[in-house]
Amino acid sequence: MIKIQNLSMIYGKEPLFEDVNLIIKKGEKIALIGQNGTGKTTFIKCISGEVDFEGKVEILGTMRISMMEQEKNFSKTNSNFSEYLEEKRELYKEKVAQIESKLSEPSLYENQQELDRVIQQHETILGGSKEKIEEVKLKKILREVETDMASYTNKIKNLSGGQKTKLRIAECLAKEADLYILDEPTNHLDIETTQWLEQWVSKSNATFILVSHDRQFLKNTVNKFLEIENKKMVCYNGNYETYLKSRNAHIEKLRKDYREVNKKRKQLLESAAEKRRWAVSGSRDSRHRKMAERMERQAAELPEVFDPDKFTQEFRIDFESALRAGSTIFDAHNINKSFGDKIIFQKCTFEVERGEKIGVVGLNGTGKSTLIKLLYQMEASDSGTIKIGNNARIGYFDQELADIDTNQTVEEFLIAEFGDLAEHKMVGLAIRYGINRESFPNKLKTLSGGEKSRINLVRLMVRKYNVLLFDEPTNNLDIELIRSLEKALQDYRGTIVFISHDRYFIDKVAEKIISIENNKIKVLKGNYSENF
Template identity: 35%
Template sequence: MILLQANRIAKQFEGHDVLLDANLIVQDGERVALVGANGAGKSTFLRIIIGEETPDSGAVSLAKGASLGYVSQFLDTAPDTTVYGFMEQAFTQIFEMERELRRLEREMATPSVYEDEARFAAVSSTYDRLVQTFEEAGGYAVEARIRRVLAGLRFPQEMHTQPVASLSGGQKTRLSLARLLAGAPSLLVLDEPTNYLDVETLGWLEDELKTYPGAVLVVSHDRYFLDQVASVVYELEDGKTTRYPGNYTDYVEASAERLAMETARFEAQQKEIARIEQFVQKNIVRASTTKRAQSRRKWLARMERLDAPKTTNARLALSFQCARPSGKDVLQVHDVVVGYPDKPLAGPINLQVARGQRVAIVGPNGIGKTTLLRTLLGRHAALVGSIRWGSHVQIGYYDQEQADLDEEKTVLSQIWDAFPRLDQTTVRTALGRFLFRGSDVEKPVAGLSGGERSRLALCRLMLQQANVLLFDEPTNHLDLPAKEVLEDALQDYDGTILFVSHDRYFIDAIATDVLVIEPQGCRLYLGNYTDYQWKRKQEEAEAARLESAGLDSPATGTDGRNASGADRADRADRADSGANEAGGTIRVDGAHPTAAGPDINARTSAPVRSADVRKLRDKVAKLESEIAESEARKESLEKALLDAGMAQDFVRAAQLQEALEQVMESYTALMEDWETAAAQLEELEQRM
C-alpha cells in the first residue's frame, strides 16, 4: 500500500531551480532515506511533503486515513505542561474513549439502567464495541508505551514531572520525537535525528525504527544510521530523484554501477558517432557512395545524443600536514575531574596518548565530552587532577560551534588575518580547495550556512599544520561527500587526534581507540566503534552470567582495552589469510575471421567479370539490410534502456545494457564488412 506519493515536484527560489522533477513513493512499512549534498534541496522537499511549503508544480498525496508526523523544533505548550503530560497529548482520542468507557460503566451500574433490560442491552452493546476499539488502539498499553519511549530517549522517571518549558532546545526536540514515536503515526518524518542524540540513544532509536509499525522517511548524513535503518534510498541531485533499494551501502554500490553503466553507454555512443562521421566525410564526395553517406548523416541528425554522465559534485581538497612532529609521548591526564564547582560532570579521568593515536571520545549527552576537550586546551579549569602535554606539541582545535570565527569578517579576511604571512593568491587557493571561489570569499562570516562555516573552520585548521588535532563534532554540518573527504584526509594524517563525535561511521573510519566517559571516570577500548561495541557486548554477557551465578562482575580497565585489541588483530589476521589470490590472464593471439570477398589486389590485371560485380552488389545490399535491422534493434534497446532507467529498474537496465553491447558489437562488425565490400564494389565498377 502506498502511504505517500510525491509526483514531479518543482520549486524555484528567486529564479533558482531547487527542485525540477523530484519524485518519491513511501510504501507501508518502508524505511525511506533521502540523501544528497548540502544545498541539493532535501529540506525544501521535506517541507513540501509535510505541507509547510507549496510546490510550483507537482503534487503530494497521502493515503486516505493515513497520518503523518514530524519532529518540530519548537514546542508550543502551556507553562505548566510536564514532560509526561506532553506525552499524554499524543493519546487524546484514547483518553476520551477511556473516559467514555468509565461513563458507560457508571451508567450500567445505575438501577434505572440495570433494571431496564432493553436499555441495559443497548448501553452494554455500545460499551462492548468501544472496548474493542479501545483495545485495537492499544489503550491498555498507553502508559507502558509512554514510559518505554521516554526511557529510551533519556528522560528518566525523575524528569517526568519537569515542566517542558525548563528543557533545553535539544531536550525539547527529543521530547517531540518521543511523543511521535509513542503516538505511532502512519508515516514518521525525521530530519537529521542523529544531530541531537548521543551514541547510546541512537542505538535505541535504530532498534525502535526497525520494528516501527508504520513507515519512516528520514533525512540524515549519518551513514551508520542509514545502514542500520534504511530499506530504500532516494538520491536528490540536480533537482531530480533516483530510487535505490537497500541501505546506504547498497546505494553507494548501486550508484557507482549506474554511473559506470551510463559512462559506458555515453562512451560507446561517442565512439559510434565518431566512426560514422569519419565514414560520411570519407564517402560523401564519391558518386557511388554518396547516398549511403547521406543516409548515415541523416541518421546522425536523428540520433538522441546522450549527455555526459555527471561524475561528481565539487569536492573539498583537504589535507592535514604537520609542520614538525611531536614527541613520542603526547598527553598524560591524571585523575582529572571535569565540570563546574557546583556541578562535577565526570571523573576521575586517566589517559595516556602516544604520537599517532586517534582517540574517539564518546558518552551520553551532558557527560562533559566537550568540557573535557576545552579542559585539555586550558580553556576550562579542571576541578582536580593534572594535565601534561608532551614536547613539541602544537595543537589545532575544531570547535563545533565555530565560536572562534569572527562574525564581522569576510571569508577571505578570516583566513588572511589568521595567517598574515601568506599572500592573497595562496589564501584564495586554499579557500578554493574548500569550495569558496570567486565572490564567495567576500561573503561575511555572519551570513554563512552551517556547512560553509564548517568548511571555513577546516580550512583554517589545515593551514595551521598542527601535529595534534582536537575535534568537537567535526561532521555535524558536513554533507556525505565532505565527510568522506575529511575521513580520507585524517586517515593520511601523521599526527595525533582526539575527537568527540556521535558519527559512528566516522569513528569506525578514524579511531584507533575509544574513550568512554562516565560519571565515575572513563574506560578505554582499543579499536574503533565496532570493536568497542563487540567488547561491550562481551562484558554485558559476562556480567549477566556472573550475576546469575551470584558473583560480582570483574572490574574492566586495561583488560577491556587489551581484549578488544587482541580480538581485532585476530580478525585482521583471519581476513589477511583469507584474501583472494589474483589469477593469471591467458592471452590467445590470432586472426579475426572476416567475410571473404574477391581478392582485388591479387587480380588487378584480370578482366572484371559481371558475375563478380553482381555477387558483390548482392552482398552489399544484404549487409545494408542487416545494418538497418541492427540499427532498428539498437534504437529499440536504447529506448527500453531509457525507460528502465526512468523506472529505476536497475536489474532490467543491466540486462538491456548487456544486450545492447552485443548488438553494438554485431553492428560494428557489419559496418566494417559493408565498408570493405562497398570499397571492393567501387573498385570493380571503376574498372568495368
C-alpha cells in the same frame, strides 16, 4: 500511500530538483540522501505541505504526517519546551484558518490549477497531526531516552545539542502518525539513544523518511534509498550494502555513457569541421557543406549526459604537518572538574601518545566536549594538571566555531586566516570545499552547520597542525565528505582525539577509545565495535 508527480522546486533561478515521480508505500523505511545543498530538507517540506512547489503530491487515503522540527529553528527558541508546544498548536490553528479563508474566496474557483494546489495543501496540513501530541506518550519517550524534566522546563536555547535533539525526536514520535519524517535525527545524539531510536523505527509499522548521514543508523533501519543526484531523484531498493553496490553500478554506467556520447560528439564535430574545410578548398562545396550541417545536427541531437564525477567527487583533504611533536602529547594527572554542583570529572588520569587516534564516547552530558576543551586549554580544570608535549601544534574543530568571532563575514574570516595565500588561491580553496562565493558577504553566525564544518576543515588543512581535536566532525556533513574525512584521518601521521556518536566513523578512524562514565575516564584499546 503518497503519489508524487512531476515535483520540481526552483531556488532563485536554478532548480534544486525537477520532475520527481515516485510512490511512497505504507511501511517503507526510506533514507533520503544527497550532498549538502541538493534540497533534501526542501523535498520533505514539499511532502509535509510546508512550502509551495510545482507538480503534485497526492495523499491516497488517510495518511497522518509527523515531521521533526528543524534543528536551526528549534535551537534558537527562547521558550521552554512546554511553551514551545503550545505556540506550535496556535500556529497550526492559524495556518488552517488561513487556508480555509482562501478556500472561501470565490476568485479561487476561477483558476483550477490554483484551486487544486490550495486543496492539496489543506489536505496535507490537516493530515499533519501538528497539534495532536499525546502528553503521556511524550513524557514516556523522554524517560526512555533519559531526559530529565529540567529539559522540559528550561529555555530551549540554553539546552545542550543532545538535549535539544531528544526533545525534537520526542515531539515527532509522540504524535499518532502514519508517516514520520526525521531530519538528521542522530545529530548530537549519544550512541545509546541512537540505538533506542533504531529499535523504535525498526519495530514500528509506520512509514519513515530519514534524512541522515549516519551510515550505521541507516544500515540498521532502512530498506529503500532516495538520492538527489544532478537535480533528479534516483531510487534504490534494499539495505545499505545493496544501495552501495547498486549505486556503484549506476555511476559506472553513467561514466560509460558519458565517455561514449562525448566520443561520438567529438567524432561528428571533427568530421563536420573537416567537411567544411573541404567545402572551402574543393569544387563540391555544396555537398560537403550539407554533410557538415548534417553531422553538426547529429552531434547536437545526442543526449546530454552529465559527468558523474562532478557529483561523486572525493574531496582531497590533507592535514599533514612536517613538524614532529614530542612522544607524549597530553599527560593528564588527577583532573577534577565541576560546573556548580554537577561533577564532571573526578581524579582522572590518562596519557595521549604521539600518533594515537582516539575516539571519545559517552552519554550526552558526561563531559566529552569539556574534555576536548580542557585539552585545548579553552577550559581550566578545578584541580590536577594537563601537561602538553613539546612541539605540539594543536588544531581544534568545533562545529559552532566557538573559538572565533562569528560576527565577522566569511570573506573577513578567510582573509584573516589565509591572508598569506594569494586571493585566487584562497577563493579557489574555499569554493573547492563547498563554500560558495555568494556566501562571502554573510556573517559566520548565519551559516548552516554544513558550511561552518567545511570552513573549519579548510582552516585545519591550511594551518597544518600535528595534533587535531575534533568535536562531532561528521555532524552536518554529507556522506561523500565524511568518507573523504575518514581517509584523511586514516592517512594522517599526527595525533587525533575526536568526539563522535557515528559508530561507523569511529570504527574507521579510532585505534583507542576514551570512555567517559560516572565521572571517570577509561582508556580502551581498539575501535568502538571491538569494545562495545
